[in-house]
Amino acid sequence: xxxxxxxxxxxxxxxxxxxxxxxxxxxxxxxxxxxxxxxxxxxxxxxxxxxxxxxxxxxxxxxxxxxxxxxxxxxxxxxxxxxxxxxxxxxxxxxxxxxxxxxxxxxxxxxxxxxxxxxxxxxxxxxxxxxxxxxxxxxxxxxxxxxxxxxxxxxxxxxxxxxxxxxxxxxxxxxxxxxxxxxxxxxxxxxxxxxxxxxxxxxxxxxxxxxxxxxxxxxxxxxxxxxxxxxxxxxxxxxxxxxxxxxxxxxxxxxxxxxxxxxxxxxxxxxxxxxxxxxxxxxxxxxxxxxxxxxxxxxxxxxxxxxxxxxxxxxxxxxxxxxxxxxxxxxxxxxxxxxxxxxxxxxxxxxxxxxxxxxxxxxxxxxxxxxxxxxxxxxxxxxxxxxxxxxxxxxxxxxxxxxxxxxxxxxxxxxxx
Numbered sequence: 282x283x284x285x286x287x288x289x290x291x292x293x294x295x296x297x298x299x300x301x302x303x304x305x306x307x308x309x310x311x312x313x314x315x316x317x318x319x320x321x322x323x324x325x326x327x328x329x330x331x332x333x334x335x336x337x338x339x340x341x342x343x344x345x346x347x348x349x350x351x352x353x354x355x356x357x358x359x360x361x362x363x364x365x366x367x368x369x370x371x372x373x374x375x376x377x378x379x380x381x382x383x384x385x386x387x388x389x390x391x392x393x394x395x396x397x398x399x400x401x402x403x404x405x406x407x408x409x410x411x412x413x414x415x416x417x418x419x420x421x422x423x424x425x426x427x428x429x430x431x432x433x434x435x436x437x438x439x440x441x442x443x444x445x446x447x448x449x450x451x452x453x454x455x456x457x458x459x460x461x462x463x464x465x466x467x468x469x470x471x472x473x474x475x476x477x478x479x480x481x482x483x484x485x486x487x488x489x490x491x492x493x494x495x496x497x498x499x500x501x502x503x504x505x506x507x508x509x510x511x512x513x514x515x516x517x518x519x520x521x522x523x524x525x526x527x528x529x530x531x532x533x534x535x536x537x538x539x540x541x542x543x544x545x546x547x548x549x550x551x552x553x554x555x556x557x558x559x560x561x562x563x564x565x566x567x568x569x570x571x572x573x574x575x576x577x578x579x580x581x582x583x584x585x586x587x588x589x590x591x592x593x594x595x596x597x598x599x600x601x602x603x604x605x606x607x608x609x610x611x612x613x614x615x616x617x618x619x620x621x622x623x624x625x626x627x628x629x630x631x632x633x634x635x636x637x638x639x640x641x642x643x644x645x646x647x648x649x650x651x652x653x654x655x656x657x658x659x660x661x662x663x664x665x666x667x668x669x670x671x672x673x674x675x676x677x678x679x680x681x682x683x684x685x686x687x688x689x690x691x692x693x694x695x696x697x698x
Contacts, residue, residue, distance in 0.1 A: 282307040284588055285369055285377055287359050287526065288385030289313035290322060291574055292555030292581035294340060296383050299585025301349045307589070309351045310377055312369070316356035317409055318343065323574060325412040326435075330442035335409065364530050364548050381550050381588040384527060384538060385581065388520035388556040388572060393430075397492025403514045406439050418513060419446045427451075428501045428511035430489050432459040435517040437472070437606050440481060443515075450481050451509055453501075455488040455518075463602040465617050467627075468635050468651045475607040475633075489516075522557040522570055535559055537570040542594035544584035552588060554580035560595070571600055599665040603657060609633055612654040615664045616647030623647075626677060638677070645670040 284300050286293045289311050297309050319340040327333035346353040354371070361370045362382065369377045390405025392398060402418070404411055419425055425448055429440050432454030443450050452459075458469040459476075473483055484503070492514065493500040501509050522537040533539045533547035537559030544552045555577040562569040583595035603612035619625045619639050623646060629636035634652035638645060638660070644667065648660040663670050 282589075283378060283380045284309045284383070285379035285381070286311045286383045286385060287313075287362075287369070288383070288387055288555065288557075289315065289319050289353070289355065290385065290387055290555065291340070291577035292387075292558075292584070293383065293385035294319045294345075295578050295581030296385065296552075296554060296585035296588070297349060297351055299582045300589045301351075303586060303589035303591065309349070310354060310379075311346075311351055312354045312357060312359055312371065312377070314356065314358040315408060315410070318353070318355070319345070320409055322407070322409075325406070325409055326438040326442040328409065328412040329406070329416050329439060330445040331416065332445070338409075359526060362526055362530050364551060367550075382552065383544075383581075383584050383588060384546070384551070384553040384557060385555045385577075385584075386523040386526060386557045388522045388570075390516060391519045391521050392516050393489055393518065395489060395491050397494060397498070400492050400494045400498045401496055402494070402498030402512055403492055403516065406435055406515050406517050407520065415513060415515065416446070419443070419448055422512070423447050424449060425512045426510050427513040427515065428453060428509055429515045429517070430501075431517040431519070432456055432461060432485075433517060433519065434460065434463060434602065434604055436515070437476075438604065439515050439517060440476070441607055444479055444481065448513075451511070452476070452481055452483045453487055453489060453503065453509075454483065454485050457486050459483065459485070460611075463613050463617065464611060464651070465637065465649050467630065468611065468613075468637070468649050471633055471635055471651050472606045472609060472611060475609055479607055520556065520572065522559075524557065527553070527557070535568060539568065540580075542583075543587045543592065544580055544595055545587070552584040554584040554595075562600070573600055573602075575601070597665065599661055601657065601661050603654060609651060610654045611651045612657040613649045614647065614657060614661045615639070615645070617649050619647070628677060638673075640670060640674065643669050643671045643674070645673065 320338045321340050324338040358372045359369050360372050367379050390407045427448045427450050429436050429452045458466050460469050487503045490504050491502040501511050524534050527534050527538045538553040540553050540558050544554050546553050556572040559568050559570050579596040583593050586593045601614045616639050624640045626638045637649045639647035645663045
């Protein structure tokens, strides 16, 4: 059996491991347009900050491909796939034949199509190459003025890394709050206060309309007419799935490549997993691209096992966001804002500690935490398994809820009062 995996990140690597577990003799090839061995994309801001090297963020040991007998074709892009002849065509003219194919092509930064986007100094922050390029610019020109466009997780982690490099930063956010997809307004304000203390200027409610410069970036313009001097612009306004190959193959696509619980696409023998795949989200009750690392692993594992002949549904991953921002831990799971019929309970709101839960009758459907986030694993379990949260609600009804005695674990929570 010939297995071809397009993509060399969490979904693709996990799929290759699953295949090899079931099929010791099959031919496995991984193709990636990046020249590096598999690395943990979530840690590229550590490269930007200068606190890590490539070796520190590798996803697998250096001998991974050899150990699992995988042919790794790195630094080449697949430009076309013919699902009828079972052939993939690479940009340098090579042709790969396959019996089973996994599309784990991931996603790319969503760069606003505004004038000046071609200028040197305008970049996303999605790949190791992005981080290395920005780090080199800052090494050559310390104190460079930088505009970070977007208020999400990548933007804030990039901003924190840039501060460590001594850059002068302005954060421009179209929304009226930072981290609007991860935190509610109150939680976001705690993180924003910490950013202001670090000397970062935060501009909320403004959008980018143009870049200025001849060959290199010199300034950015906002929709209020303001001009901001910047020699670098890091744009992190979300990502879009890489669907070009899937569309060219005639696969069924929506937001992402549509797959069933076994990660099968609309064409037999072709699978999709990771940030490019659209699956059913039981919490949102709709199809969604759940671009989170654990989901890529779950989907890649299922895809690999099924490509090798099993019939295993992917484990369901409930969306969890957790990160540290300027020394403060923050996390959320499920809904961050209540829907009609939900009940919102603020458990703690004191200084840099915030703890909010959202219930739907006897079920927990969302949680937002800043400061002490140890219970996020338990909340994720309650939501993912759709377990009753009645005992948790009873504890909340008491005068004192002792979080220090509660630990996140996948068993019913018991707290000392």
